[in-house]
Amino acid sequence: MSSVLTEAAVRIEHxxxxxxxxxxxxxxxxxxxxxxxxxxxxxVLGASGCGKSTLLNLVxxxxxxxxxxxxxxxxxxxxxxxxHALFPWLTAGQNIELALKLRGMAKGERRxxxxxxxxxxxxxxxxxxxxxxxxxGMRQRVALARALAQDSRLLLxxxxxxxxxxxxxxxxxxxxxxxxxxxxxxxxxxxxHNVREAxxxxxxxxxxxxxxxxxxxxxxxxxxxxxxxxDADVAELSQEITQQLRKEISRHGRH
Amino acid sequence: xxxxxxxxxxxxxxxxxxxxxxxxxxxxGPPRRGAGPARALLSAVLPPLLAVGLLLGAxxxxxxxxxxxxxxxxxxxxxxRALVDQWYEGTILGVIWESVSRGxxxxxxxxxxxxxxxxxxxxxxxxxxxxxxxxxxxQSLPSVAWVPAAVVxxxxxxxxxxxxxxxxxxxxxxxxxxxxxxxxxxIYLRAGRTMGATGLAGVRHVLLPAxxxxxxxxxxxxxxxxxxxxxxxxxxxxxxxxxxxxGQLLENARVNQDMSxxxxxxxxxxxxxxxxxxxxxxxxxxxxxxxxxxMDGK
Ligand SMILES: Nc1ncnc2c1ncn2[C@@H]1O[C@H](COP(=O)(O)OP(=O)(O)OP(=O)(O)O)[C@@H](O)[C@H]1O
Ligand SMILES: [Mg+2]
Numbered sequence: 188m189s190s191v192l193t194e195a196a197v198r199i200e201h202x203x204x205x206x207x208x209x210x211x212x213x214x215x216x217x218x219x220x221x222x223x224x225x226x227x228x229x230x231v232l233g234a235s236g237c238g239k240s241t242l243l244n245l246v247x248x249x250x251x252x253x254x255x256x257x258x259x260x261x262x263x264x265x266x267x268x269x270x271h272a273l274f275p276w277l278t279a280g281q282n283i284e285l286a287l288k289l290r291g292m293a294k295g296e297r298r299x300x301x302x303x304x305x306x307x308x309x310x311x312x313x314x315x316x317x318x319x320x321x322x323x324g325m326r327q328r329v330a331l332a333r334a335l336a337q338d339s340r341l342l343l344x345x346x347x348x349x350x351x352x353x354x355x356x357x358x359x360x361x362x363x364x365x366x367x368x369x370x371x372x373x374x375x376x377x378x379x380h381n382v383r384e385a386x387x388x389x390x391x392x393x394x395x396x397x398x399x400x401x402x403x404x405x406x407x408x409x410x411x412x413x414x415x416x417x418d419a420d421v422a423e424l425s426q427e428i429t430q431q432l433r434k435e436i437s438r439h440g441r442h
Numbered sequence: 443x444x445x446x447x448x449x450x451x452x453x454x455x456x457x458x459x460x461x462x463x464x465x466x467x468x469x470x471g472p473p474r475r476g477a478g479p480a481r482a483l484l485s486a487v488l489p490p491l492l493a494v495g496l497l498l499g500a501x502x503x504x505x506x507x508x509x510x511x512x513x514x515x516x517x518x519x520x521x522x523r524a525l526v527d528q529w530y531e532g533t534i535l536g537v538i539w540e541s542v543s544r545g546x547x548x549x550x551x552x553x554x555x556x557x558x559x560x561x562x563x564x565x566x567x568x569x570x571x572x573x574x575x576x577x578x579x580x581q582s583l584p585s586v587a588w589v590p591a592a593v594v595x596x597x598x599x600x601x602x603x604x605x606x607x608x609x610x611x612x613x614x615x616x617x618x619x620x621x622x623x624x625x626x627x628x629i630y631l632r633a634g635r636t637m638g639a640t641g642l643a644g645v646r647h648v649l650l651p652a653x654x655x656x657x658x659x660x661x662x663x664x665x666x667x668x669x670x671x672x673x674x675x676x677x678x679x680x681x682x683x684x685x686x687x688x689g690q691l692l693e694n695a696r697v698n699q700d701m702s703x704x705x706x707x708x709x710x711x712x713x714x715x716x717x718x719x720x721x722x723x724x725x726x727x728x729x730x731x732x733x734x735x736x737m738d739g740k
Contacts, residue, residue: 263636263638317735318735319734322464325467355463358459
């Protein structure tokens with residue numbers, strides 16, 4: 188199966204997912220084909236309920252697709268949820284150490300590695316903090332560090348900043364861009380309904396239509412990083428994408 | 443090198459901005475208490491003390507009204523004297539210890555039995571369908587109902603007492619663990635799975651720790667059931683061959699028509715049972731819940 192071209196961080200082909208609904212089945216994702224290259228940052232943009240979480244859960248291997256295939260070379264991808272999903276019975280550092288342990292790292296090395304990862308998301312002093320002692324933004328940074336601890340080459344992110352206030356979200360965008368650059372060949376598949384967020388972060392934006400979710404359009408973003416969410420180029424492209432997104436959504440109002 | 447400089451400056455700004463946000467967003471210290479710890483203790487202790495005082499007063503009044511003859515309804519002071527007499531006889535601590543050690547041993551064995559049972563019922567669907575309803579049913583059956591059967595099977599022995607305690611405590615501990623596992627937010631399990639915690643590792647690293655609050659609630663209730671069952675068993679299975687516990691003390695007092703001692707024994711049963719719950723289980727539960735931010739305070 189391996190050709191030169193298959194060396195993608197993830198290769199999704201003709202992916203279809205439907206759920207039982209009433210007497211029949213509701214098709215949530217229809218014939219999605221999408222690849223993410225090694226080191227590439229891709230955002231998938233779509234309206235609420237269009238199947239973004241469904242897509243990521245499939246890629247993460249948490250659910251099985253109705254049809255189609257998902258190929259991921261190497262280990263299981265890391266997944267960051269909208270809610271932090273940190274374990275409240277462990278401290279921030281222990282959460283990360285658990286990921287390290289499950290990945291098979293020797294006991295003696297875990298503590299130092301956890302400290303290093305916390306340092307990477309600029310939470311050097313937070314090792315012993317319980318989850319409830321951290322602010323929303325700090326929790327998502329610990330969750331990011333825990334995801335990085337899996338040392339997977341593919342990071343899946345399901346609207347991880349949606350619940351944060353605008354200022355914190357802005358800071359975490361900068362932080363994520365920095366961490367992604369620092370990690371070298373880390374591929375990111377980031378899902379959001381926020382157009383500016385998509386443009387701010389990605390090298391490529393994929394627009395998902397709703398009911399059923401299929402790929403409507405794709406944009407390449409060549410604005411150099413570090414970008415700011417209020418940059419003129421970001422705003423311009425966002426406007427174009429928003430128009431397309433509105434068109435997609437208003438299709439559903441007509442019948 | 444202007445580009446690098448700006449970049450370095452921006453990184454520095456970001457760090458400062460983030461530190462500021464973290465400081466602002468974090469809950470600022472423990473909430474201020476109205477007054478010092480002595481005041482707080484007083485306000486926690488005073489209302490129940492007052493209630494107990496009123497109760498004793500009412501009791502005394504009823505006695506003085508001679509609703510029943512004194513030997514049938516002794517007053518608080520008579521009961522107190524009965525307790526003091528027991529103390530000077532030097533046997534009362536032994537009696538309490540007999541009951542507490544039986545209760546503790548029975549509770550420990552019940553925990554050892556109920557934990558794997560709860561795990562099995564909670565995790566294996568066919569077992570759950572078969573055994574789940576039986577466990578819930580057993581939990582609502584007063585375990586005193588088992589005493590006559592146990593006496594027939596085991597005679598007036600310790601085995602009877604332990605059988606009744608187990609039948610009383612096992613269902614509630616197992617059910618606590620099961621409901622604890624049922625109430626684990628699915629997101630923890632999913633997060634665990636993406637990290638590679640599947641199968642046994644998932645149970646050990648995610649499911650069990652997440653279920654601990656429910657399990658502790660089950661243990662606390664299990665202790666209450668152990669103690670109740672134990673008293674029922676001791677009351678009925680009272681024989682000179684068995685060591686003397688609080689239940690037997692109560693039964694002997696009844697046989698000797700010593701109502702002061704009867705009431706004193708009832709009081710001891712209450713105080714010891716509640717005392718262990720307050721001294722052992724309540725702090726444990728508080729610690730776990732606070733550690734997870736599920737309860738106020740430090
Ligand atoms: N397990 C399931 N069973 C039935 N329907 C489901 C299931 N999971 C998702 N759906 C349906 O699939 C659709 C897409 O859900 P999904 O959570 O993937 O959307 P989303 O794009 O992530 O939305 P949001 O932006 O609100 O997070 C919804 O209509 C939802 O009702
Ligand atoms: Mg979603």
